[in-house]
Amino acid sequence: MKNMRNSGNSVLKGEIEEAIYKEQILLEYNRNPFIEALPPIFSEDDVLERFMVKPRISQQDKQSETNIRYHVLKRVKNFTQPLPIHFEVERRLSTLIRRGYLARNPLDKTFLERIRVLHELRENEVVAHKYIDERLNYIRSTADSLSIIGISGIGKTTAIERLLLMYPQVIKHQRYEKQLFNRTQIVWLKIDCPYDGSLSTLCKSFFKAIDDLLGTRYLEKYGYLNRVTSTMLLHMTSLASMYGIGVLVIDEIQHLLNAKNDQEEMLNFFVTLSNTVGIPTVLIGTSKAQQLFKGNFRQARRAASDGAIIWDRMAADSEEWQFFLETLWELQCLKQSSELTEDIKKTFYEECQGITSVAVNLFILAQERALFDESNESEIITSRVLKKTAKEDMKIIQPMLNAIRKNNIKAMNEFEDIMINLDELMISHKQNTEYEGRVKDAMKERFNTLQYKRQEIIESLSYEIASLGIFDNLVPNDIRKLVSKIVENQPIESEYNSLKFDAVENAMALNQKKKEQKSKPISKEASLPLLMLRNKALEKKKHPYELLKAKGFIKPIIGELL
Incomplete structure (x- = not known):
């Protein structure tokens, strides 16, 4: 599901679960409730299933009236294809979370010692931030940090959100090995770096995110207007430790460049959070974010202690681009299916430069143009249609695409979001090449299975229902679960609109039920x-x-x- 955020709320929200402890394959992960309560380590098939979203466009859809097909075309926005880099990010995130918990085992006395020290520091909060490193320095940390850098529209945020949602967000612990163990664990938290790069605003976003999750009032308690930023940082650090946050993801990190005074302080805070408090961090940003780490070796090293992933556009001659375009091309909703000729392939790449979001939007807009162009009665996508669509409907991004197209370094400097370190890209590409063939083969095999066809319907329905924006009390996984139950209990040839009606009806009932549960007073x-x-x-x-x-x-x- 692409629409993973709650309506009107920019904070990504996942599921809340009761802890179920699982046997661990790796010895070092044993007897650690925070790790044992996580899902098992995901296989490549798990990642493939999560990222393989091919919206359903039936023959009946293609025969519909023009105005109906215009709406059907919007389903293509949900198209996602697994790429080699998705597997790389998943492996890094999986190890980041688990290894970060090794030195924060809640059964270990050092975990309680860390919380005790932070509590003491909060008692003298005016000067405490100066001593936090010194007071916690003797407690070991196993936390790493990861930076994901890439041009806008390449799919960084979509990928990390899909991966985070494979884990529950909150786990409630009650008993562990027949002993009382009352603890709330936040597995992940994702917030955006404020546009003005303000550290104070970031802290308030953090407090609000926890309040939204747990029904607490930390924003009111710690984030009032005249609160000193360093004091808010201390409380933020303390809460991150107390709730055992598995990973803190900060998106749009390039906004720090807009900060007047806080830039250095915020980067130092990320270092402290990871190196001293032991909370793993993932920093996501456009290519502009690379400037943040120039000239400061300590920050650069800590921001990428588990390596920096440089996420570039797909190359025209790469196997992943060819397969991406072939799969996307099947999602036509025109009277006549247009052939994907070599000329069209060349033109399509020329106009989108291998950037996934640009490619998907170009494909949708070109079909819309073909639908309503009276001179194009057969509704065929041609090179001329693609060029005209790019020129007229995507005019706003043409200067940036031209800079990439011509490899004009001077022009690229005007659009810092598209600058990439080419040496690092070469390394990244070599590491990923081996996965291309395997991903392609696995996807082709799945496209022909009955299970995939059901999955296709589930993804399409889940996206459409979430897009309605009327189910305020449901998280995306609630919708996905009820849709899955409906689809799996019906024959594969069931009418799509009938399934959709049942799903909306069920979603309304579940939404009302959760609303009533929330309104019930909690007993003393x-x-x-x-x-x-x-x-x-x-x-x-x-x-x-x-x-x-x-x-x-x-x-x-x-x-x-x-």
Whole structure:
């Protein structure tokens, strides 16, 4: 699903789950509740399934009236094809989260020591930020950082969001190995760097993101107007540690270049978060973001301790581009299917330069032009149609595309988002080449299976229903689950509109149910269990200690010491 964000809210939200602990294949991941509660390490098939989204355009759709087909064409915006770089990012993210938890095992005394130190620092918050590195320096960190740099529209954000949503966002722990273990774990948090590069605004975005997830009031408590930025950073650091955040993803990092004074401070904060507090970070930005790390070796090293992924456009002669275009070309909704000739291939690349979002939009706009062009009665996509579409409908991005097309370094400097380190790209391309054939073969095999056809319908329906924007209480995975249940219980030849009607009806019912659950007042017993136990003990004329111990809230001291 492309529309993964909640309507009216720029913060990506995932699922909330109760902890289910799984046996670990790797010894170092054992006896760590934060790791054991995660999904198993994903296979390449898992990633392939998540990224393979080919919208459904039926023969019936193609025979519809022109005005209907205009709407059908918008489904193509949801088209996503797995690329070698998606597998690379998934592997990095998977290890980043798990290895970051190695030194933050909540069963280990150093985890509690880290939280204790941060709590002490918060007590003297005026000067505490100066000593945070020194106070936590003796506690080891296994956290790494990752930077993903690439031109606008290449698919960085879409990819990282799809990968994050493969994990639950919040895991509620109750008991671990028959012992009480009340803890809330935030596996991932993604926020955007503010446009003005303000560190204060970033902190407030962080507090608000946690409030939206957990129903807390940290923004009100720590983010008021006259709050000193360094103090907010301390609270942000403390919350990140307390909730065991698995990875903090900061998108649009190039906005730091707009900061007047905070740029250096924010980069130092990312270093502290990863190197001292132990929270892995992923920094995502356009090519302009490379300037942030010039001249500061410490920051550059920490921002890419697990390597920097340079994400470039697809090359015209690459296997991944050829397969991408062939697959995209099948999503036509015209009276007559246009042949993908060598001339059209050449023109198409010339007009989009291998940038995925530009390619998809060019394909949609060219079909729209063919639909409403009276001189094109047969509705065929030709090289002339592609060139005219690019020139007239995509006029605003032509200066940037021309700079790329002509490899004009001087012109590229005017559009810093498209500058890429060519030496690093050569390395990245060599590393990825081996995956191209394997991804292509796997996709072709899946396109012919019944399961894929069901998956195709599920993805298309999920996207359309989420795009309605009327289900405020449902996260994308809620919609996907109910759609999957409907599609899998119906014959493959079922009418698409009938499935859609059932899905909307079910989504409305589930949305209402969740709305009612949210409005129910939380019982005092559920919110204050220790206070309720104390009151029960007093009613029975017993000391609260006895009841707390009987219920497992107090551990035997001798046993713990031994």
